[in-house]
Amino acid sequence: MTKAHSPADIETDPQALATASLENLYRIFTVPEAPNSTLGAIDKEISANLMGFLSDRIVARERSLTAIEEDFSGFAIPEVPQFVSDYTDFVMEKLVAHSVHTSAPGFIGHMATPLPSFMLPLSRIMVALNQNLVKIETSKAFTPLERQVLGMLHRLVYAQSDDFYQENLHNARRALGTFCSGGTTANISALWVARNRLLHPKDGFQGLASEGLPAGLKAHGYDRLALVVSERGHYSLGKAADVLGVGRNNVVSVPTDEQSKIDVGLLRETCQKLKDENVGILAIVGIAGATETGQVDPLDQMAGIAQEFGTHFHVDAAWGGPTLLSSTYAHLLNGIEQADSVTIDAHKQLYVPMGAGMVVFKDPQALGAVEHHAEYILRAGSKDLGQYSIEGSRPGMAMLVHAAFHIIGRKGYEILIDQNVDKAKAFARMIDSHPDFELITDPELNILNYRFVPAAIQTQLATADPSLQKAINEVLDRVTQRLQKQQRAAGKTFVSRTRFSMVRYSRQAISVFRVVMANPMTTLETLKSILDEQVALAARPGTKSILEEINTLIKVDSNR
């Protein structure tokens, strides 16, 4: 506002006068950003070189969160308009610079993927059209497109006949799935359907959707509902249990085996026990690509148990689902075709920008259990997608999935997936052969866990009795936490960390590094440099002195 303006500025900058007049407001809706304006130039820079933009504009070294918060500490909506150019300067210096370079080859700590270049101009088309997928009147061709994308995903999972898809794809009374903002809402949607179908309408009961959960339990004679999943289940399942009124305590956690897969024997026992206790099993949830370890549950056997107990079988394949596109590794998900519903995120291994989750249902009438209508939209018999979705207004993200399916193709995805899995296996061998690292989970897909444990300590751990193991692991947890934080702060590379119980250590929960292999630009050299950096950080005095404590523990133990 204090900036002096030349007439040229005024012509090129829609907000050049930066005063709130009706004329200026019309300008921001009608006059585009000039290509030579500050924002126009940034726009061109991103278009010309996305990876360069991200590497150059995001500062590597971590700034403290407290310092960043100071730039976002005003709490009044600004009274007067700001120049677009000034705002752009702020965004570049204060926001972009201190964002996270999630597509850097060394950023392998979370389920973030780089974006193919064509996603940027296609996203612009999507944003510019500003369609609202809740109803045909504000989306038109986007509605059949979304139904097609859901149909393609359904076929990938269930491989039904051509007749099936011809009959159901654009049928107003059917829905093969629903689009969501992400995997969490997809899981909630699936369990919402499962809950309503379990407590379905019957004589004198209009169904849970109408009468609610307590009335549903009474009508169906259950004491409560439960949800069964392995201890590696995603946290969204607990959230779903809360939202749906089932309660987090009723998410029954089944222990996993040495490979982090659900123990099928214990699963059957759990279900039998719940049945004996008069508990309605809302769903058994199988995991296809556990968030923490990447493992796939034995879906085939789980499907059998679900059938045995007549319960909904949901598969959370938010991460691992796209593995079905690889003829090499699709078999790892055998049994998924028996699931009643499957969650798959497009913003993960389908390389679509953030905000695209999907859930498909084997039975094209399943979503009828949550169908809803309104007078001004979503009239019964219409093809409005909002009839079945947990969300109302939402953007046309399905377009970007449609684009990726066509431009990358099944074969393209196969290559991407195969090399991610192969790279994870290569990294596992690298870790395993390094004297100072312990491989915690051998990757089945493209996620793995490990930790830094100097060779000498590894030898001691292997033969230590459980109480000494426990004490050593507690010290190692501090090492893992410290190294992970230091590495993140240094900003060159990033691995995440989690904590789970290990059969190997008498089910003690330990802290471990977690890496996710999804960036085609990550090379074996990148991976080697991550280990090298961790070794170097561990050699610093702080970590060394923590490790010393372990020697003391061992000495004390051997003197007993």
Next chain:
Amino acid sequence: MTKAHSPADIETDPQALATASLENLYRIFTVPEAPNSTLGAIDKEISANLMGFLSDRIVARERSLTAIEEDFSGFAIPEVPQFVSDYTDFVMEKLVAHSVHTSAPGFIGHMATPLPSFMLPLSRIMVALNQNLVKIETSKAFTPLERQVLGMLHRLVYAQSDDFYQENLHNARRALGTFCSGGTTANISALWVARNRLLHPKDGFQGLASEGLPAGLKAHGYDRLALVVSERGHYSLGKAADVLGVGRNNVVSVPTDEQSKIDVGLLRETCQKLKDENVGILAIVGIAGATETGQVDPLDQMAGIAQEFGTHFHVDAAWGGPTLLSSTYAHLLNGIEQADSVTIDAHKQLYVPMGAGMVVFKDPQALGAVEHHAEYILRAGSKDLGQYSIEGSRPGMAMLVHAAFHIIGRKGYEILIDQNVDKAKAFARMIDSHPDFELITDPELNILNYRFVPAAIQTQLATADPSLQKAINEVLDRVTQRLQKQQRAAGKTFVSRTRFSMVRYSRQAISVFRVVMANPMTTLETLKSILDEQVALAARPGTKSILEEINTLIKVDSNR
């Protein structure tokens, strides 16, 4: 795939070889779309002239949905990659051409707004960064930014002291609100909090979040829960009641008065009756900008009743919330500052692209009722936004709200809002003074309803007895439906239609046109042309012969 390619194509098109090789896949992640490629050219076209792009590229005349579906009827994910240029041609011809021009000045039927030009390049920055707001490790500066945006919105609604915001804005143990994909998830979030707070932990009960709704009712001694809202409540409230396990039948609908506002006397009676029946009132919901009529409930009086019954008071201001930015009209929402929670959509009257809803809570500890954690993210005490949100992974849409707050400013919004309201009032006068239209709701904000009723029939309706009124209205419903469909199909202008009961007609439900005034480019001439078109359509034989039926009804009645 059948296209011949010159070497130039291969250089400019990342997918020019369109075969699935690892090299080609690297290219799509590393080589940008060339500016002279098909997609590059479209990108430039949008950037240079958004409104021109939308007007030129979207075909006006409606194509049948069945015909459009044929272009989206394949159900197999394509096996081989497609050229980006070919895919772009498809998108332009089959998707963009048959989308809805939601920002056309004559498209006044739904809550769609045009986008300010700066939104396009800023959206590109957001998409390019691909941050995930669920946790700081994948969003960094976006997290404080989102907290700031929620704080600004909180202050707009609640106007607490500076000390309050300094203490709470970036406090890891507090949250002033939560960001959602839209108003529906915002409303569900608010009612989720309200439900969990009502059935809070107490002696021997760990709280609803842990133990579930049936156990919560038992512990608190209620027979069931209910949600109270006027008959004009948004359909998302019924969906929320279903999702949350409360049941749609337990959404208690209170009749509205002549002005479509909740009847406060009946609201109190309803609450008293529920209390007497031992029903826990989950929330009273006030409406600030009804979806169908735009009316604002008497929030102040409703807040008093909520307090009297000790119940959560939620205000659904998804549409009307931004009216608070206008010093002229903010007073219409008096009482909103007494709400426990308020939903406001940014993708409506804040002119942000689709996918941005928010809900703020008066009590910064309210969201603690739905707090959740996980080992690898969302650790207790962290500032990860995912601890409080119904969604998990989600994009940095808050950036676009932040941008709009700064570039448009409070004063800019005031101008936009004032002229929308003023335009709605002018349109109401235009309708009212036209002999052949009946104004159904006088606009309080910027939404109104009317219908086509030839002058002679209006006279008859006014004096007809209820049974004749009913018969005439049923015929008029068919006229309204027919005209609305014909006008939409013609593609020049668009009004929507809804159906609700009218005090004026002994609470008979009638079909009406619905218009939403939110596009600064809509002029009084646009509005006049909409009425002219409806008059012309009504003069066609089809509608004329329906109207004839009314004369027969009147004759029969007068002969009795």
